[in-house]
Amino acid sequence: MPDSANLTPAAAETYSYLGPAGTFTEAALKQVPAAAGKSWRSVNNVGEALDDVVTGRSVAAMIAIENSVEGGVSATQDALASIPNLRIVGEYLVPVNFVLVARPGTTLADVKVVNAHPVAYGQTHLWLDANLPSHGHLPATSNVAAAASLLASDLADAAVAPPGITDHHDLVVLAEAIGDNPNAVTRFVLVSRAAALPAPTGSDKTSIIAELPDDTSGRLLEMLEQFATRGVNMSLIESRPIGDALGRYRFVIDLDGHILDERVADALLGLKRFSPRVTFLGSYPRADKLAISVIPRYDNDAFVDARAWLRGLLTGEPLPPPARP
Known part of the structure; x- marks a missing residue:
């Protein structure tokens, strides 16, 4: 859970999200039990949401980090790479679908221009082309803004918006x-300031950002081997430009498991020796609650036994007989 220590009473009761009301981000925040009944602060972008957390205006912020159709959200990945002392404390999945809305009295036959955020338009253009073959597209700044604009002007006849927009x-x-x-789904994460880690559940995810030491051939393979040789599966790996020179990239990585799992901890130690910069974003329960499957030679007992074996060699303690296959 987010750590509310050192926050003002108002900030400890406040959660930031990309608004206004009716967005998919708000739908994700509704899944957080601790946020129920608290103050929700609507912001305009990811940077503002995370700044609320850093400056103490909010105890946590809900932000989109990945979409099953379009991949990682670059603005979120870049912000998490550049802002220190943030932790992902939970993840939430929201099915992404859209409705076509209009002013009362409008019929589908009346629609000539559709207002839609470019991403939403890209995810609905097949339906729009099939059902409104001659329509024009008016870009909007957000899904909710597309709908709200219908009440402010007559430049568009309809809008692509999230389900439930008519509640607002x-x-x-x-x-x-x-x-x-x-089947489109967006993955959201709840981000707070660095705090105590949640305990492992057996269905966890660890998020990190790592840089390669240089552009020497095989460096990416060396980084990936830190995980492969310890049986740690990556559920996400995406590259983002560092920005200081062409060809320089950082990698946003999600690992199956918790930092307190022996295999994950050992992999991170190896990665830290290899990479000039590793940013730990947090270990937290998976939204899908799927148990992580680990083969025996990579489970916690295997790492503990290996350390005991080495300790016995160094101290001269009698070694247990080798286990039979």
Whole structure:
């Protein structure tokens, strides 16, 4: 859970999220039991949300980090790489689908121009092309802004928006489930200031960011071997430019397991010896609650036994007989 120590009473009761009300980010924040009944602060972008956490205006911020269709959210990855002392304390999954909304009295036949955020438009263009073949697209700054704009002007006849938008705006739904991919999901993370680690659950994820020491051939393979030789699976690896020179990249990595798992801890020790910079973003329960499967030679007991064996060699203690296969 987020650590509310050293926060003002108001900040300890405040959670930041990308708003306004009705966004997918708000839907993710609704999944956080500790946030129920607290103050929710709507912000305009990821940077503002994380700044709220760093400056103590909020105890935590909900931000999108990955989409099953489009991959990692670069703004979030870059912000987490550059802002120190932040921790991911939880992850949440939100199915992503869209509805087409309009002002009351509008029919589908009336729609000539559709207001939509470019990402939402890209994820609904097959439906729009099939059902509104001659429509025009008016870009919006957010999914909710697209819907709200219908009440502020008549430049567009309809908007692509999240389900439930009519709870916040006087609009009608012309069509539901217009997303091109019915399996689209966005992964959100709750970010707080550095605090005590949650205990391992057996269904955990560890997020890090690492840089290569140089551009020598094989460096990426060397980094990946830190995980492969310890039986640590990567559920995500994406590159992001560091920005100081062409060809310089950092890698955003999600590992299956908790930092208190022996194999993960050992892999991170190896990575730290290899990489000039490793940023630990946190170990936290997986949203899907799937148990991590580990083969016996990489489980905790195997690492403990190996250290005991080495200690016996160094101290001259009698060694136990080797285990039979």
